[in-house]
Amino acid sequence: xxGITSYGGYIPWYRMERMTAYKAMGWLNPxxxxxxxxxxxxxxxxxxxxxxxxxxxxxxxxxKKKKIDGLYIATTTxxxxxxxxxxxxxxxxxxxxxxxTADFTDSTKAGTGAILSAYDAIKAGSAKNIxxxxxxLRKELAGGYQxxxxxxxxxxxxxxxxDVIASIEGSYSISYDFSDSWRADFDxxxxxxxxxxxxxxxxxxxxxxxxxxxxxxxxxxxxxxxKIVIACHFERAGVxxxxxxxxxxxxxxxxxxxTMGDSGAGYPLVLLVAALxxxxxxxxxxxxxxxxxxxxxxxxxxxxxxxxxxxKGIKKWLARKKMLDNYxxxxxxxxxxxxxxxxxxxxxxxxxxxxxxxxxxSFLGLWGSRxxxxxxxxxxxQRVCVNPDCGAIDEMEDYCFADRKGTLFTYTADLLxxxxxxxxxxxxxxxxxxxxxxxxxxxxxxxxxxxxxxxxMTFRIKYVEHGRGVSTxxxxxxxxxx
Amino acid sequence: xxxxxxxxxxxxxxxxxxxxxxxxxxxxxxxxEAFKECLEDAGIEKKDIQAAWLGTCFDEQFCxxxxxxxxxxxxxxxxxxTRVENFCATGSEALRGACYAVASGAYDIALALGxxxxxxxxxxxxxxFSRQVGTESRMLFPNATAPGAFAMMATRYFARYNLKPDEGxxxxxxxxSKSHHNGAMNPKAHLRREITVEQVMSAPIIAWPLGLYxxxxxxxxxxxxxxxxxxxxxKFRADPVYIKALQISVSSGIELMHSSYDGTHIExxxxxxxxxxxxxxxxxxxxxxxxxxxxxxxxxTELVTTEDLQFSPRGKAGDDVTAGRFNLDGAQPIxxxxxxxxxxxxxxxxGLRMMYEVYKQLQGKAGPRQIKNVKLGxxxxxxxxxxxxxxxxxxxxL
Numbered sequence: 001x002x003g004i005t006s007y008g009g010y011i012p013w014y015r016m017e018r019m020t021a022y023k024a025m026g027w028l029n030p031x032x033x034x035x036x037x038x039x040x041x042x043x044x045x046x047x048x049x050x051x052x053x054x055x056x057x058x059x060x061x062x063x064k065k066k067k068i069d070g071l072y073i074a075t076t077t078x079x080x081x082x083x084x085x086x087x088x089x090x091x092x093x094x095x096x097x098x099x100x101t102a103d104f105t106d107s108t109k110a111g112t113g114a115i116l117s118a119y120d121a122i123k124a125g126s127a128k129n130i131x132x133x134x135x136x137l138r139k140e141l142a143g144g145y146q147x148x149x150x151x152x153x154x155x156x157x158x159x160x161x162x163d164v165i166a167s168i169e170g171s172y173s174i175s176y177d178f179s180d181s182w183r184a185d186f187d188x189x190x191x192x193x194x195x196x197x198x199x200x201x202x203x204x205x206x207x208x209x210x211x212x213x214x215x216x217x218x219x220x221x222x223x224x225x226x227k228i229v230i231a232c233h234f235e236r237a238g239v240x241x242x243x244x245x246x247x248x249x250x251x252x253x254x255x256x257x258x259t260m261g262d263s264g265a266g267y268p269l270v271l272l273v274a275a276l277x278x279x280x281x282x283x284x285x286x287x288x289x290x291x292x293x294x295x296x297x298x299x300x301x302x303x304x305x306x307x308x309x310x311x312k313g314i315k316k317w318l319a320r321k322k323m324l325d326n327y328x329x330x331x332x333x334x335x336x337x338x339x340x341x342x343x344x345x346x347x348x349x350x351x352x353x354x355x356x357x358x359x360x361x362s363f364l365g366l367w368g369s370r371x372x373x374x375x376x377x378x379x380x381x382q383r384v385c386v387n388p389d390c391g392a393i394d395e396m397e398d399y400c401f402a403d404r405k406g407t408l409f410t411y412t413a414d415l416l417x418x419x420x421x422x423x424x425x426x427x428x429x430x431x432x433x434x435x436x437x438x439x440x441x442x443x444x445x446x447x448x449x450x451x452x453x454x455x456x457m458t459f460r461i462k463y464v465e466h467g468r469g470v471s472t473x474x475x476x477x478x479x480x481x482x
Numbered sequence: 483x484x485x486x487x488x489x490x491x492x493x494x495x496x497x498x499x500x501x502x503x504x505x506x507x508x509x510x511x512x513x514x515e516a517f518k519e520c521l522e523d524a525g526i527e528k529k530d531i532q533a534a535w536l537g538t539c540f541d542e543q544f545c546x547x548x549x550x551x552x553x554x555x556x557x558x559x560x561x562x563x564t565r566v567e568n569f570c571a572t573g574s575e576a577l578r579g580a581c582y583a584v585a586s587g588a589y590d591i592a593l594a595l596g597x598x599x600x601x602x603x604x605x606x607x608x609x610x611f612s613r614q615v616g617t618e619s620r621m622l623f624p625n626a627t628a629p630g631a632f633a634m635m636a637t638r639y640f641a642r643y644n645l646k647p648d649e650g651x652x653x654x655x656x657x658x659s660k661s662h663h664n665g666a667m668n669p670k671a672h673l674r675r676e677i678t679v680e681q682v683m684s685a686p687i688i689a690w691p692l693g694l695y696x697x698x699x700x701x702x703x704x705x706x707x708x709x710x711x712x713x714x715x716x717k718f719r720a721d722p723v724y725i726k727a728l729q730i731s732v733s734s735g736i737e738l739m740h741s742s743y744d745g746t747h748i749e750x751x752x753x754x755x756x757x758x759x760x761x762x763x764x765x766x767x768x769x770x771x772x773x774x775x776x777x778x779x780x781x782x783t784e785l786v787t788t789e790d791l792q793f794s795p796r797g798k799a800g801d802d803v804t805a806g807r808f809n810l811d812g813a814q815p816i817x818x819x820x821x822x823x824x825x826x827x828x829x830x831x832x833g834l835r836m837m838y839e840v841y842k843q844l845q846g847k848a849g850p851r852q853i854k855n856v857k858l859g860x861x862x863x864x865x866x867x868x869x870x871x872x873x874x875x876x877x878x879x880l
Contacts, residue, residue, distance in 0.1 A: 342605055343603070343604040343605045344605045344607070344610050347609075347610035348610075348620075349620060351620070351621070355618060355621075356621065359618055359621065362622070363618075363621045363622070376740070378739050378740075379739065380622060382735075382739075386734070386735045386736055386739045386740045387740060388734065388736055388740070388742070409638070409741075409745060410634040410635070410637045410638040410641070410745050411634060411637055412630045412631075412633035412634045412637060412689045412690055412691075412692075413687075413689065413690040414626065414627055414629065414630030414633070414688075414689040414690075415687060415688055415689060416606075416607050416627040416629055416630065416688050416689060417624075417625050417626055417627045417630055417689075418610075418625060419625070423689070423690070424624065424625060424626070424630065426624035426626055426630065426634075427634060427637075428634065428745070428869070430741050434741065435739075435741075436738070436739055436740060436741045436743075437738065437739060438623060438624060438626075438738060438869055439624065440624040440625075446690060451637060451638065451641035452641070462620075462621060463620070463625070472620075472621060474621060474622070
């Protein structure tokens with residue numbers, strides 16, 4: 001039996017009422033308004049960091065070295081055209097280097113494509129366990145309809161052939177060069193054809209075709225499915241597609257358009273994780289993606305499902321939120337407005353790629369050392385023990401801090417330091433089990449911080465060096481999620 | 483057995499520019515200004531100087547690397563010259579170099595000069611650190627500033643001693659207010675305006691909990707000293723000032739990476755002070771040290787430094803501040819010239835500027851700021867951040 005063995009999700013901290021964007025830009029396109037709110041990635045996030053967050057949720061308690069032999073990321077918004085996103089994610093997750101990695105991209109159905117490829121590889125015996133991440137963070141033109149439609153989020157699924165929580169029982173795929181939205185190689189922003197055409201000729205026809213194809217292929221009735229996951233950002237159309245095929249509308253998974261928005265390649269996987277959180281053993285789940293065609297997947301939930309119920313999934317991330325009531329700030333996060341960074345903000349040295357490579361375990365994986373003589377954990381990797389009573393040289397073993405919680409030793413909120421989202425908040429962390437270092441602090445209001453409060457680590461963009469096109473990542477501290 | 487430096491070297495001349503936003507002056511103007519006063523004060527000629535030390539920190543921003551900026555500016559006649567740098571302890575480091583050279587017997591007369599031209603970077607605060615602190619720092623550390631790094635010590639201090647933010651900030655405000663009182667009387671100081679405790683408390687926040695008036699001035703300036711062997715000093719003047727201790731301590735990494743550090747004191751200052759008092763033969767710093775110029779880059783730094791220098795017991799500096807112990811008319815005046823807070827902080831010059839004040843006070847030439855009965859003065863520099871730094875503690879006396 002091949003299928004999903006664990007799941008994880010990620011929704012960024014910030015949400016924005018769509019009315020906030022509309023109040024700022026509604027004068028331009030008075031018809032471009034949707035109800036509810038959308039998720040907004042913080043300024044230090046991209047599709048890679050969000051995928052890492054979802055993957056960490058998915059891999060909680062799983063021995064990564066033993067289990068993972070493949071890693072796929074599906075996204076249409078990789079920070080690089082040439083530097084594999086899966087490679088960055090694998091390093092951040094400290095996966096072993098002897099794994100198969102690939103980036104699936106260029107279509108919003110890339111997420112389900114990655115699942116199917118992982119399924120085939122495991123089925124064929126080429127791999128035992130493959131981690132599939134899907135994530136998107138799309139930049140949209142100010143005042144446009146896509147700005148209302150889209151949201152940022154990620155999901156991760158571990159696929160394998162043992163301890164399966166939801167087996168993949170079948171699939172049906174269609175592919176059309178149906179170019180209803182696109183970004184050319186030189187485009188920063190997506191373009192889209194008229195939304196009525198997208199809805200009627202795209203979503204409605206193609207999703208109906210893929211679902212009907214799957215039902216026929218496996219001699220199923222849509223009523224057999226306990227949960228129907230349709231990645232359709234037209235809320236009513238998504239439900240109508242299913243009901244026209246005979247489904248009870250109550251079986252259609254919430255599109256999360258009121259709470260999050262369409263997160264591209266991540267969207268069907270995020271909705272699937274939300275469905276798995278509520279699924280019961282024996283449930284059949286239908287998952288349908290959209291983008292230049294469609295993939296329809298047929299899943300069957302097993303009694304192992306209860307094992308992953310303490311993951312953050314989608315529900316817990318969704319509940320953790322901070323409303324962004326400043327539309328201009330959102331534009332600044334996406335670097336859509338020229339902003340006065342001041343000369344201090346413009347000063348920067350260039351990143352030494354070779355030094356980054358040498359230090360990758362410390363910088364990207366949050367590895368330090370533990371002294372074999374006295375047991376002191378130290379970040380970053382050191383050759384000489386910092387314990388004043390020890391001082392041993394070259395007696396170290398590698399020691400990873402990424403999954404360790406800590407307490408906040410001290411902190412500040414710095415208005416002089418350059419930050420896209422001032423004040424720059426940073427502090428010192430004491431890790432459980434020992435080790436101390438100085439980190440940026442993400443996703444919090446300064447007034448919520450207290451000396452001694454529990455913290456955990458999160459993988460973020462450190463800085464983007466536009467001159468040379470380098471995104472540098474690092475780990476930041478964040479308040480432990482309730 | 484090492485003998486230490488006590489009474490082997492004397493300062494026979496000092497000079498110090500006006501500190502401030504010296505839009506009129508480049509680094510070479512500042513060097514000349516400090517050097518002229520210093521040479522005149524020593525009563526010697528340039529050709530008598532046998533070796534020179536230049537201290538400057540942000541070379542990338544203004545004068546460039548090496549000792550050439552000093553030798554070219556002063557047209558030093560092919561004598562040995564060395565440039566030193568140790569963050570904010572740079573000026574004290576230059577003096578250390580000159581003193582050790584003379585104490586070794588290698589030279590009779592040496593020059594130490596510190597200079598910094600900070601106000602050519604185009605924005606407020608210190609020049610951005612990210613280009614100055616090494617290859618890997620930018621990938622490892624937060625994009626921190628000095629106020630933020632020291633604010634973390636205030637946060638910790640407040641938490642450790644159960645001070646509510648307002649209570650803690652009020653103590654810090656008294657520290658700043660006292661220095662403004664002194665600085666207002668100093669014609670060479672950068673900031674010459676008295677401010678009240680309430681003004682400090684209500685100033686805009688720079689890095690929580692520190693506000694604008696918890697931060698020192700960012701200034702241009704230069705200061706210089708001419709030193710000679712102690713046994714020769716009286717040939718030059720009747721009131722030379724003798725070096726009693728020159729100590730420096732550099733972080734071992736404990737403060738950044740080991741949980742034993744409590745974050746409410748400076749480990750290096752504590753070590754340097756113990757070593758300096760031993761070298762100078764000081765048994766009770768609270769009783770024996772007449773005055774001090776400490777590295778008050780931020781109000782919190784001065785507060786914990788008074789504890790690190792053993793002027794106040796741990797956690798009790800606030801009581802001494804409130805009681806006025808460190809005021810100009812108090813039992814142990816600190817920052818009689820206004821300190822970094824008001825005199826200003828041209829990094830490479832600051833250590834020598836502090837010694838300039840101690841030198842003048844010991845000679846009884848501090849004018850309206852003269853402290854009575856000065857016998858022993860301490861200067862203290864702190865370069866870097868509380869988590870990783872260099873501290874110097876120098877002691878001079880008659």
